[in-house]
Amino acid sequence: MQVVTIIILLFFSQAADLRKTRNGNSRKKANNRKASGLGKASSTVKRFTPNPPCDIYTSLFEKYLDCQERKLTFVLPEWPEDLKHMLLAQNSIRKLKNNMFSKFQKLKSLDLQQNEISKIEDQAFWGLNKLTTLLLQHNKLKVLSEEVFIYMPFLTYLRLYDNPWQCNCQMESLITMLQLPRNRNLANYAKCVYPAELKGQKLKLIQVEQICGEKVGPQPVPKPEITRPEFDSSLCHMYVFPVQTLDCRRKDLKKVPSNIPPDTVKLDLSNNKITLLRPKEFEEIDDLKVLNLSSNGIIHIDPAAFVGLINLEELDLSNNSLQNVEYGVLEHLYFLKILRLRENPWSCDYNIHYLFYWLKHHYNVHYNGLECRKPEEYKGWLVRKYVRSYFEECPKDKLPIYPDKFDDNETEEPTPKHSVIVTVID
Numbered sequence: 382m383q384v385v386t387i388i389i390l391l392f393f394s395q396a397a398d399l400r401k402t403r404n405g406n407s408r409k410k411a412n413n414r415k416a417s418g419l420g421k422a423s424s425t426v427k428r429f430t431p432n433p434p435c436d437i438y439t440s441l442f443e444k445y446l447d448c449q450e451r452k453l454t455f456v457l458p459e460w461p462e463d464l465k466h467m468l469l470a471q472n473s474i475r476k477l478k479n480n481m482f483s484k485f486q487k488l489k490s491l492d493l494q495q496n497e498i499s500k501i502e503d504q505a506f507w508g509l510n511k512l513t514t515l516l517l518q519h520n521k522l523k524v525l526s527e528e529v530f531i532y533m534p535f536l537t538y539l540r541l542y543d544n545p546w547q548c549n550c551q552m553e554s555l556i557t558m559l560q561l562p563r564n565r566n567l568a569n570y571a572k573c574v575y576p577a578e579l580k581g582q583k584l585k586l587i588q589v590e591q592i593c594g595e596k597v598g599p600q601p602v603p604k605p606e607i608t609r610p611e612f613d614s615s616l617c618h619m620y621v622f623p624v625q626t627l628d629c630r631r632k633d634l635k636k637v638p639s640n641i642p643p644d645t646v647k648l649d650l651s652n653n654k655i656t657l658l659r660p661k662e663f664e665e666i667d668d669l670k671v672l673n674l675s676s677n678g679i680i681h682i683d684p685a686a687f688v689g690l691i692n693l694e695e696l697d698l699s700n701n702s703l704q705n706v707e708y709g710v711l712e713h714l715y716f717l718k719i720l721r722l723r724e725n726p727w728s729c730d731y732n733i734h735y736l737f738y739w740l741k742h743h744y745n746v747h748y749n750g751l752e753c754r755k756p757e758e759y760k761g762w763l764v765r766k767y768v769r770s771y772f773e774e775c776p777k778d779k780l781p782i783y784p785d786k787f788d789d790n791e792t793e794e795p796t797p798k799h800s801v802i803v804t805v806i807d
């Protein structure tokens with residue numbers, strides 16, 4: 382009886398606490414879900430119970446529990462058993478106890494990132510035999526054995542990075558498991574933090590002899606540590622469904638935040654105050670598909686700014702202060718499909734040619750908004766028309782043949798990208 386009372390009290394105090402911080406927040410969240418398309422698909426969006434205030438909703442016929450940022454320390458027994466997705470990011474869970482999730486045998490994904498988990502008991506995931514996605518990044522795990530994963534035969538997506546991994550012999554079974562060819566998508570970014578000589582090495586690449594071999598000779602002198610500062614997760618909102626999204630809109634950011642989690646798929650930096658894009662701003666975010674930089678006042682993009690964004694499909698540069706795009710800027714974007722360029726003061730002089738020719742040669746990239754604003758004589762012209770007139774004024778140069786419908790929507794057969802070298806015409 383006493384225990385029950387204590388638990389009830391705990392909920393009340395938690396809920397009270399949360400209401401203070403969350404009142405402004407939950408609306409934003411709801412909006413965000415709408416923005417991401419989930420809201421539309423939801424058939425029910427309702428408050429679960431007043432205490433604790435978790436959201437339960439159905440999207441595409443699957444039931445979600447969104448209990449992120451609730452200061453939770455454990456899983457509540459009254460949550461419905463037919464949940465498919467459990468979002469518990471940014472709570473205060475410290476330990477995953479045996480059978481903690483055994484009630485939720487339908488779960489497909491479990492998001493436990495950004496908690497304080499330092500211990501996972503061997504049977505913590507018992508019963509989760511449908512689970513495919515498990516997010517444990519950004520916790521306090523030091524060692525873990527393969528055993529905890531044996532209850533999840535269909536696990537295909539596991540994140541373990543940003544944990545202080547102690548690469549010693551206790552990790553042997555986990556490291557061996559991660560290195561099996563069929564597990565090539567599990568825990569790709571997790572790195573050792575200790576011992577010093579293995580710091581920064583990926584678990585995937587550690588050789589078992591390195592951690593279980595006998596130490597001979599003097600210990601190497603530890604090098605001064607260069608710690609990778611962690612992403613400040615209070616800065617932006619992070620969403621996991623439907624894709625890993627970092628929402629940093631309207632945060633008065635003057636530069637691109639550092640250490641963006643490498644598995645971010647959508648990054649929204651719109652409506653900030655980023656005026657320059659420096660080299661390699663996005664280098665480690667290999668998974669990024671959508672990057673929104675609109676409404677920032679960007680004046681200049683370094684040619685190496687987009688290095689590493691090989692999977693980027695959509696780039697929104699609209700409503701900035703760009704007059705042209707320097708040679709090289711777009712060369713890293715092998716899989717770009719959509720480029721938004723509206724509302725920039727594009728200046729129709731020789732410097733705009735690179736952008737124009739890049740788009741011409743990558744004609745499966747859809748773009749919009751490439752219109753001259755300067756100089757006065759070309760104001761309002763499509764850049765295409767300006768470039769054409771440029772050649773008409775130089776009759777010695779052969780006028781290139783442009784497809785008539787070289788426009789916002791290109792639908793010609795795709796050719797391998799980067800197969801054509803951009804011709805710089807003088």
Ligand SMILES: *[C@@H]1O[C@H](CO)[C@@H](O)[C@H](O)[C@H]1NC(C)=O
Nearest residue numbers: 630651652673674675695697
């Ligand atoms: C980028 O952000 C702006 C403003 O927040 C929004 O209107 C636009 O649709 C976004 N672009 C993409 C590609 O999501």
Ligand SMILES: *[C@@H]1O[C@H](CO)[C@@H](O)[C@H](O)[C@H]1NC(C)=O
Nearest residue numbers: 652675676677678700701724
């Ligand atoms: C364009 O960006 C400015 C700030 O640079 C902002 O005040 C304005 O609302 C934006 N316009 C649109 C249409 O988003």
Ligand SMILES: *[C@@H]1O[C@H](CO)[C@@H](O)[C@H](O)[C@H]1NC(C)=O
Nearest residue numbers: 747749786788789790791792
């Ligand atoms: C461009 O494509 C969109 C959607 O694919 C379509 O709605 C629009 O009519 C197209 N515009 C032109 C000019 O073809």
